[in-house]
Structure formats: C-alpha cells, structure tokens
Amino acid sequence: MKKQPPQTKKILLIIGIMFVAFNLRPAITGVGPLISSIRTDLGISYGAAGFITTLPLISFAVFSFLAPKLGNRFGYERMVFMGLVTLMIGIAIRYIATAPTLYTGTALVGIGIAISNVLLPGIIKDRYPGRIGLMTAVYTTSMSVFSAVGSGLSIPLAKGLGLGWENALFAWVLLALIAAFLWIPQLSRPVKKDDKQTAGLGGPPIWKSKIAWQVTIFMGLQSFLFYSLITWLPEIMTGKGLGIAAAGLMVSTMQLSGLPMTFLTPVLADRFRNQRGLIIMIGTLYLTGLTGMLVSTSTAWLTGSVMLMGMGQASSISLALTLLGLRAANARESAALSGMAQSFGYALAAIGPTMIGIVIDVSATVNVPIIIFICILIMMVLAGFGAARDQTIFERQTS
Numbered sequence: 001m002k003k004q005p006p007q008t009k010k011i012l013l014i015i016g017i018m019f020v021a022f023n024l025r026p027a028i029t030g031v032g033p034l035i036s037s038i039r040t041d042l043g044i045s046y047g048a049a050g051f052i053t054t055l056p057l058i059s060f061a062v063f064s065f066l067a068p069k070l071g072n073r074f075g076y077e078r079m080v081f082m083g084l085v086t087l088m089i090g091i092a093i094r095y096i097a098t099a100p101t102l103y104t105g106t107a108l109v110g111i112g113i114a115i116s117n118v119l120l121p122g123i124i125k126d127r128y129p130g131r132i133g134l135m136t137a138v139y140t141t142s143m144s145v146f147s148a149v150g151s152g153l154s155i156p157l158a159k160g161l162g163l164g165w166e167n168a169l170f171a172w173v174l175l176a177l178i179a180a181f182l183w184i185p186q187l188s189r190p191v192k193k194d195d196k197q198t199a200g201l202g203g204p205p206i207w208k209s210k211i212a213w214q215v216t217i218f219m220g221l222q223s224f225l226f227y228s229l230i231t232w233l234p235e236i237m238t239g240k241g242l243g244i245a246a247a248g249l250m251v252s253t254m255q256l257s258g259l260p261m262t263f264l265t266p267v268l269a270d271r272f273r274n275q276r277g278l279i280i281m282i283g284t285l286y287l288t289g290l291t292g293m294l295v296s297t298s299t300a301w302l303t304g305s306v307m308l309m310g311m312g313q314a315s316s317i318s319l320a321l322t323l324l325g326l327r328a329a330n331a332r333e334s335a336a337l338s339g340m341a342q343s344f345g346y347a348l349a350a351i352g353p354t355m356i357g358i359v360i361d362v363s364a365t366v367n368v369p370i371i372i373f374i375c376i377l378i379m380m381v382l383a384g385f386g387a388a389r390d391q392t393i394f395e396r397q398t399s
Contacts, residue, residue: 009185012182012185012186013127013185013186014135014138015182016179016182016183016185016186017120017123017124017135017138017139017142018138018139018142019142019175019178019179019182019183020080020084020116020120020179020183021116021120021138021139021140021142021143021146022142022143022145022146022175022179023084023087023113023116023146023172023175023176023179024113024116024117024143024146024147025113025143025144025146025147025150026146026147026149026150026172026175027087027090027091027109027113027150027169027172027176028053028056028109028110028113028150028227028230029147029148029150029151029230029251029255030150030151030153030154030168030169030172031052031053031106031154031169031231032053032151032154032230032231032232032233032234032248032251033151033154033155033234033248033251034154034155034158034165034168034169035049035050035052035231035234035235036234036235036244037158037164037165038052038102038165041097041165042097042098042099042102044099045357045361046235046357046358046360046361047354047357047358047361048357049357050231050232050353050354050355050356050357050358051103051353051354051357052102052103052106052353053227053230053231053353054227054350054351054352054353054354055103055106055107055110056106056107056109056110056113056114057110057223057227057346057347057349057350057352057353058107058110058346058347058350059107059108059109059110059111059113059114060110060113060114060117060342060343060346060349060350061342061343061344061346061347061350062111062114062343063110063111063114063115063118064114064117064118064338064339064341064342064343064345064346065339065340065343066339067079067114067115067117067118067119067335067338067339068118068119068122068332068335068336068338068339070115071118071119071122071335072332072335075189075190076119076122076123076126076335077123077183077186077187077189078187079115079119080115080116080119080120080123080183080186081180081183081184081186081187082115083111083112083113083114083115083116083119084112084116084176084179084180084183085112085180086108086111086112086115087108087109087112087113087176088112088173088176088177088180089108089112090105090106090107090108090109090110090111090112091105091109091169091170091172091173091176092105092170092173093105093108094106094109094166094169094170095166095167095169095170096166097164097165097166112176114342114346117338117342118335118338118339118342119335119338120139121136121321121324121325121334121335121338122331122332122334122335122338123331124136124139124325125325125328125330125331125334125335126331129331132266132270132322132325132326133266133267133268133269133270133271133322134266134267134270136266136270136318136321136322136325137262137263137264137265137266137267137318138263139321140262140263140266140317140318140321140322141259141262141263144255144258144259144262144314144317144318145259146175147230147255148251148252148255148256148259149252150172151230151248151251151252151255152249152251152252152256153168153171154168154169154248155244155245155248155249157171206333206336206337206340206393206394207340209393209394210386211327211386211387211389211391211392211393212327212337212340212341212393214383214384214386214387215320215323215324215327215337215341215387215393216340216341216344216345217345217348217379217380217383217387218316218320218323218380218383218384218387219320219323219341219342219345220341220344220345220346220347220348220349221348221349221376221377221379221380221383222313222316222317222320222380223317223320223345223346223348223349223352224348224349224351224352224376225286225313225316225352225373225376225377225380226313226316226317226349227349227352227353228352228353228355228356228369228373229251229254229309229313229373230251230254230255231352231353231356231357232353232356232357232360232369233247233250233251233254233306234247234248234250234251235247235360235366236293236366236369236370237250237302239365239366240293240296240297240302240366241297241299242299242302246299250302250303250306253303253306253307253310254306254307254309254310254313255310255313255314256310257306257307257308257310257311257314258310258311258312258313258314258315259314260311261311261312261314261315261318262314262315262317262318263318265278265314265315265318265319265322266318266319266321266322269318269319269322269323269326270322270326273390274388274389274390275319275322275323275326275387275388276384276385276388278315278319278388279319279381279384279385279388280381281315282312282315282316282319282381282384283312283377283380283381283384284312285308285309285311285312285315286308286309286312286313286316286377287312287374287377288305288308289305289306289307289308289309289310289311289312290305290309290370290373290374290377291305291374292304292305292308293305293306293309293370294367294370294371294374316380316384319384320341323387323388324337324338324341327387327391327392327393328392328393329392329393329394333392333393333394337393356369356372359372
C-alpha cells in the first residue's frame with residue numbers, strides 16, 4: 001500500500017475530525033422539535049418524553065468514564081470508529097416506532113456519541129498540541145453547525161416531506177456512515193503504550209484535583225442548560241404564544257446565532273493566561289437572554305433573547321471543551337479530565353430534561369423553567385471562575 005504524504009494525512013485527519021464532530025449532536029437535537037409528535041404517537045407523558053433526551057446523557061455519564069480506559073487499551077482512533085458504528089446501530093434500532101426500541105436505540109446513540117465526545121479532545125491534544133484552540137474551534141463549530149441543522153430539519157423532514165418522526169430521526173444514519181468511511185485512514189495509527197506518568201496514574205488521582213472538579217461542574221451545568229433548552233424551548237415558546245413551527249425554529253435560531261462564538265471562544269481562550277473574562281462574557285450573554293425570555297411575549301423580543309442565549313450557550317460549550325486541553329499537561333491527562341468532566345458532568349446534565357419536563361407538567365406557567373435556568377447559570381459562572389485559572393489539573397493548587 002502506497003504511503004500517504006504527511007500533508008495528505010493532516011488533511012484527512014482534519015476532515016475526519018470535522019465529520020465525526022458533525023455526528024455528535026443531530027441525532028439528539030433532532031428529537032426536541034418532534035417531542036409533541038413522539039409523545040402523541042406513543043402516548044407518553046411530558047416527563048417520559050423528556051427522558052428521551054435524558055437517556056443519551058446517562059449513556060454519556062457511564063461511557064465517558066470508560067472511554068479513556070478503552071482508548072488507552074485499543075487506541076483512541078479505533079474507539080472513535082467503534083463509537084460511530086454504535087451510533088449507527090442505535091439510530092437503526094430507534095427507527096422501529098415503539099417506546100422500548102426508541103429508548104434502547106437512543107441509549108446506544110448516547111454511547112456512540114460519548115466515546116467520540118471524550119476521545120476527540122485527547123486526539124487533538126496529541127496531534128495538535130500547539131494549536132488546541134484552533135482545532136477545538138474547528139471541531140466545536142462543526143459540532144454546533146449540525147446540532148442546529150438537526151433541530152432545523154426535524155419538522156421539515158417529518159411534516160414538510162411527510163416522512164414522520166421515525167424517518168426524520170433515521171436520516172442521520174447516512175451522516176454517521178460517511179464519517180465512519182472518512183475515519184478509516186486513522187485506524188492504521190499504532191496504539192501507544194500506557195505511560196503511567198503521562199496518564200497521571202503515577203501522581204495524585206484526578207478526583208483529588210480541585211480545578212478538575214471545577215471544570216467538571218462547569219461542563220455539567222452548561223450541559224444541563226443546553227440539553228434542557230434544546231428539548232423544551234419549543235414548548236416554552238408555544239407557552240409564550242408562538243406557533244409550533246415558529247417554536248421549533250427557535251431551537252435552530254438559538255444554535256445558529258452562536259456559531260461565530262463557537263469558533264472565536266476557543267481561539268481567544270488559547271491566547272489568554274486565564275479565561276475569566278470569557279466567563280464574565282458568557283454569564284452576561286446568557287443572563288440577558290434568559291431574562292428577556294422571562295419577561296417578554298413579543299416575537300421580536302423573544303427572538304433577540306434566544307439569539308443572546310445562543311451566543312452564551314455556544315461560548316460555554318466551546319470553552320468547556322477547550323478547558324479539557326488547556327487544563328491538562330498532555331494527551332493522557334486531557335483524556336482523563338475529559339472522561340471525568342463528561343462522566344460526572346453529563347450525570348448532572350441528565351437531570352435536566354426530565355426535571356424540566358416534570359416542572360412543565362405540574363406548573364401553570366413556562367416561566368418556572370426559565371427561573372430554574374437562571375439559577376443554574378449563576379452556579380455555572382461560579383464554577384467557571386475556578387475552572388478558568390491558569391494551571392493544569394496536577395499542579396499545586398495556589399489560588
């Protein structure tokens with residue numbers, strides 16, 4: 001087999017990372033706008049419908065803990081490929097329109113995404129140690145673009161083309177298939193032997209690092225907000241007087257408005273010694289948007305508020321993923337921190353969609369979830385100030 005030149009290998013890797021990132025959200029974000037149809041067809045409650053979005057987060061929590069161990073044993077690149085295969089299997093099972101298969105398939109979707117979620121930051125730290133911000137920007141922007149596309153295409157596919165929610169969700173198997181094909185060149189990379197020092201196994205456990213916990217809490221709370229909003233923003237918007245189609249488009253508006261911030265935030269974060277200025281910016285954008293959504297019923301004001309929330313949301317997820325590289329001294333530490341932050345973080349986030357669904361079930365106003373979001377935001381900003389310090393997870397805690 002002819003050996004590929006280094007430049008070709010770099011291009012193939014960047015394309016592969018982008019296409020893997022394309023698959024990290026749409027199979028989940030596509031559910032939110034279809035919740036009403038799914039709930040009606042399957043005869044389930046709001047809380048049970050919210051659990052459809054919660055299930056992938058539970059998968060994230062469990063497999064984010066296991067992914068670094070599997071990556072160290074079998075190779076990060078090989079496990080990313082297996083994650084894509086698992087994602088395709090989950091999407092296929094979910095196509096069968098019953099509650100048990102929907103939940104089973106969705107859990108497998110979460111497992112597949114979790115593996116790539118955890119291992120991509122480690123791959124970037126290993127292959128691009130001097131360009132963490134730029135490569136994280138490429139990967140998070142790719143992820144966010146298709147996160148928005150997933151939300152925006154659900155209603156047109158299901159209702160506009162008359163495909164139904166089952167086919168609208170199944171359509172994402174094609175994107176996963178393309179990503180798996182483009183990732184094949186990375187499977188030839190040899191598995192690195194474990195290095196206990198670089199893995200952090202020869203030093204203090206990562207669980208004893210204060211800054212690792214602050215990164216984890218920041219990751220978890222921003223995920224709580226993200227997954228709760230992509231699931232229930234359409235319901236909140238209809239409660240504010242918007243039609244179902246306009247309410248569904250608000251999810252895409254929220255995500256698309258944040259795309260510039262998705263790219264800029266990691267690049268800026270990599271240039272600063274600490275990222276506390278970015279935390280202040282995120283808190284201000286998010287709080288202004290949530291407050292506007294709380295007090296307004298005007299379509300124009302609601303749209304502006306959603307756009308501000310989208311900018312804060314995009315910055316927070318990009319910064320959280322960038323911190324997984326910046327707070328680590330090497331690729332193994334990055335994978336370990338990524339596993340911890342995404343395992344415990346997504347366990348925290350998993351509470352969100354179901355909890356908010358129950359709140360909507362029992363409350364007489366959609367303002368109650370918004371007040372909960374504001375409280376979560378305040379806690380997220382406090383954790384972010386600690387996570388933004390200029391030190392790595394195993395450095396002596398000095399501030």
